[in-house]
Amino acid sequence: MTQPWAPHLGQFGIQPMIVGTLAISLLSMLFAFPLSLGCAILISVVSRGTVSWLLRKMVEMMTGIPTVIYGFVGIFLLVPLVREFFAAGSGMCVLSAALMLTLLVSPTMILFFCESFARVPDSYGKAVLAVGGTEIQKFFHVTLPNSWPGVVIGFTLALGRALGDTLIALMIAGNAVQTPNSLLDSARTLTSHIALVFAADYESLEFKAIFACGIFLYLFTTILVMAVRLLGVGRERWAR
Amino acid sequence: AALDAFKGEKGEIRIAGGTAHIPVMKEAAARIMGLNPDIQISIAGGGSGVGVKQVGEGLVDIGNTGRTPTEDEVKQYSLQMFKWAIDGVAIVVNPANKIRSLSQDQAAAIFAGKITNWKEVGGDDKQINLYTRDEASGTREVFWEKALKKGDIAATANVIVSNGAMKGAVSQDPYGIGYVSVGHIDETVAPVAFNGIEPSMENVKEGKYPVARGLFSNTKGEPAGLVKKFIDYLFTEEGQQIVVEKGFISVQ
């Protein structure tokens, strides 16, 4: 497992891919979660009327932007930018992939957040306003606690998507089989690894290693789902 | 005239494997399907390794390889090989890069990650960005064996999945270096002389350029019907003309 990936030497370690996957997806969630929460607050609480409506429509529209388009624009717009800006490496790196992934997962998360906010009954909000709460207090004291399961589920789905996304990493992370040491290093994720090696041979060790990748991804998401559930259930006490 | 064989035929041909072959396959398919809409030819890449396995498993009718299939492969899947073009593998850099020639030692050191800066081989003071192909690639196999003499390829190298993609990547990156099928070289990338020998068609044809190989189409057992007609077509004059048009060397 911890060997390097070198099929011609009979070594089929997938550790570099595991690290690559974690690096890219966690980094993207680090960007995406605050961004999404901020946007969801902007849409549901801060802005009013047309502005809010427009923003919402825009986000809804964004969920419809295909991954491959982010990858496509990533290659021709972001990668050169990153290459020029940091003047190191090829621009195909962990950072580029994480940035594009952020764009990919944010809209779903924002919509999920907004939906769960909206599901909190009106009368609750009125009760807060009637005792002199501001819109923002209403949000933090009633809306957010009551929509917490939705927020958690939105986060899970987004993280799952970031972990499981193939195309962006495949197209702009560089796919080098190494453990990345910096944000500007090229890296390969488990998913791209499957896409790159999938058809090599159906009986060989290589193919079995691919299945190991699949199982690893599966375990990741399973553990994640479990953890988030425990968290979510704890917070769900008052939401009925 | 060579297309007459396809008149009145009906059916599907599935092709996968070597990516160096794709331009020729596409052109041939376009001509055949243009003549007879009842024939459907699907073309996928994947790399030579994929081609062998898929045709062996019976998932496709023709598996292309950019290297000679190994004896094991031939035996295991009872492959029939058809070599319809000759090709070379050339090191390429971005046209903005001054370097136009590398020795075998330099090339091996660069791809092994021992030389990491262009100034060490006489270029700008910039980091070298390595591009290599995936494990299934015939191009990689040939390059590794004949150019690198089975030397290491650094793990830091970006991995690219096809000949076309390699060209795209290197043409985008001013400090990149990679290797592609000679047939794919155009003005977007600059070929690099290997041990002083230009990777030109002539040099490959005359056997001067050492990193040469054949392009194969393989079938499981004897081809029959539509598949046979397709392979036969590749060897007709018209077929070989396509080969030359796409930058490869005819086998005739």
Next chain:
Amino acid sequence: MEKAVKIRTENLCFSYNGRTILHKTSIEFAEREITAIVGPSGSGKSTFLLTLNRLWEAIPRCSLQGTVAMNFDGSFHDIYREGYPVTRLRRQVGMVFQIPNPLPMSIYRNVAFPLQLKGGLTKETIRAQVEDCLRKARLWDEVHDRLHSSALDLSGGQQQRLCIARALILQPEVLLLDEPTSALDHATAAAIEELLLELKKNCTILLVSHYLNQVTRIADTVIELHNGTLVRKGEKA
């Protein structure tokens, strides 16, 4: 002796979806009095209360014209003035809704909630005040052993008293009560009436009620809402 005026509306018009509910209503409410608002069901009593704390603004497609002025700290303020701090207004004007609306939290937090929103108090102070308000609303004995269970599980009358307790905790200067005893039994309702008479010392109370007995018992002034305008009907001797 004429009491000072606390609330004054002028030419107040209100409509939902273009249906006029209030029509050029100009009226004054005296300070530290209990004013009862009566009128047939659907005439706009609840709506009128909403115009006094600007809560209708949360309802889509409705519109208001005219002015509402309130006397805070000795001078009149137009509460619809651009930039008027609506949050502060709603802290000074407490409200109990016709249909009880406990929040989906524990009983304790429901009552403590306004204080938490305002901030700046210690846990102990809050706890003491919560208990005090629950006692005033005659709910303490029934719930003191389950303060931390959900308020949504309370009975109808309990929810109503909870909402009263919640409205009291900020010690508002004006209290808008929309049928606050409709779900309460006689004894409890009487206790709440006592409470209102007590509160009157520091507070201006507007009470929507259908209970004529109740109205005659405790109201200083009775106002009737009829065909979209408020008319002064009677005053206590």
Next chain:
Amino acid sequence: MEKAVKIRTENLCFSYNGRTILHKTSIEFAEREITAIVGPSGSGKSTFLLTLNRLWEAIPRCSLQGTVAMNFDGSFHDIYREGYPVTRLRRQVGMVFQIPNPLPMSIYRNVAFPLQLKGGLTKETIRAQVEDCLRKARLWDEVHDRLHSSALDLSGGQQQRLCIARALILQPEVLLLDEPTSALDHATAAAIEELLLELKKNCTILLVSHYLNQVTRIADTVIELHNGTLVRKGEKA
């Protein structure tokens, strides 16, 4: 003359989360009478009504023991019997909730809804019956010009009358009314009382009410709920 018995509970116990609300309650309700149920707020009146149409089963974590039998078509049926058709039961036992609960549909559809659920009627019949029920509940005049707007926009009292109309449309044999006039003004409440006296001819009515006047005016029997048991308090002469 003793009237026939319509509903009989035996050793009925009920608890929420282990808190006992009803304790070994055995009582009978006479056919075609209005029985008032009174008791302090939070004593379990609403809960008791829920045991008569098995609606509590939709609430999580509560439990019931004992039996409830109702007389339908001349014989007693244990409504908690395994396999008893609960849907039919709820069609025969109408209910008006303490806190009005219109569905988020149009006014018209709210009232027509039970008939649509039952099925098998033409549009015209339904329309006629909806109008009839809305008239009976004294709501028709206020809403006939906006039958297709949302029922959620009605005033508190209007919602309450809507729920009454909705409960009437299936012509149930038993009516459970949980403070049905709490949000209504005097005149309207009186009209509803008239209606109940009229309905009594074909229907057994259980009325939870805090309005003592109302209770004395229309109830044939008064039952008090106290410490978890129902006690017969008084009967009309």
Next chain:
Amino acid sequence: MGEVRRLQEAGVLVFSWLCGVLLLGAVIAVIGYLFVHGWRSISLSLIFGATPPLDALLMKRHVFNGLFPAVVGTLSLIVLSVCWAIPIGMASGIYLAEYAGAGTKAFLNLFFDILAGLPSIVVGLFGFSAAIFLNRLFPGSIHPCLLISSIALAFLVLPYIIRTTQMALEGLPLSARLTALSLGASKLQNITHVLLPQSLSGIVSGVILAIGRCAEDTAVIMLTGVVASAGVPRSLFSHYEALPFYIYYISSQYTDREELATGYGAAIILLCICMVLFLTAFVIKRQVSYHALYRA
């Protein structure tokens, strides 16, 4: 204290606007970039190549150097997968929310959560393995194809539909549940007349997510039958092209500027298809809930 609160609120305000502007800027950059570079390539010949459009539509002739086969491939994928996924997904969602016992429910919830987290490439891998397995079972008749791709895609979106249906139903307040029951609605009637209409917007949003996912997915189809060039698929059992894969393919393997331009064109077309799908779904959503709730 009030000061602190005001500062906090101002902080929240600034932060949320900042997020909004950032996101907006990024989207405008992405879409703007596409359109600036791609609008010139948009023409009928981008789709139909040199083939007369009518011939292509009637399938009389193959289209080369055009996106027609990819467009058809993508649309058939969407329709097929949604056909498998919606009935099963909604039924399971309703079952989970309304019928399942506590044990079953806990188990299935976990199961679907995990399924939802399953990366598409893994689903693709299983689809691919299934195809190989079937191919060994019935030599020569089954290989990666449109049918297998659509089933794999259905698996991918199933959890979305199930969970959104279930969440929408479970999110309804108790009073909404009790009311119709008290009027003599059977459980099924309660679901179909009250609970489903009230949660419709949630469900439709799940379906929208699903459609979007089918239209854009590349990883699953990459392993289960999409190819670089195949023409319009003639049956469920043939290879096919698809727009997202075409874009992926072009982005890395373009041989000249013209080919790259078709990539931009394809990207714009795919974007437009997705937008149109979304718009329709939103229009439907508004009208459906309107009809369900406000018309007798």
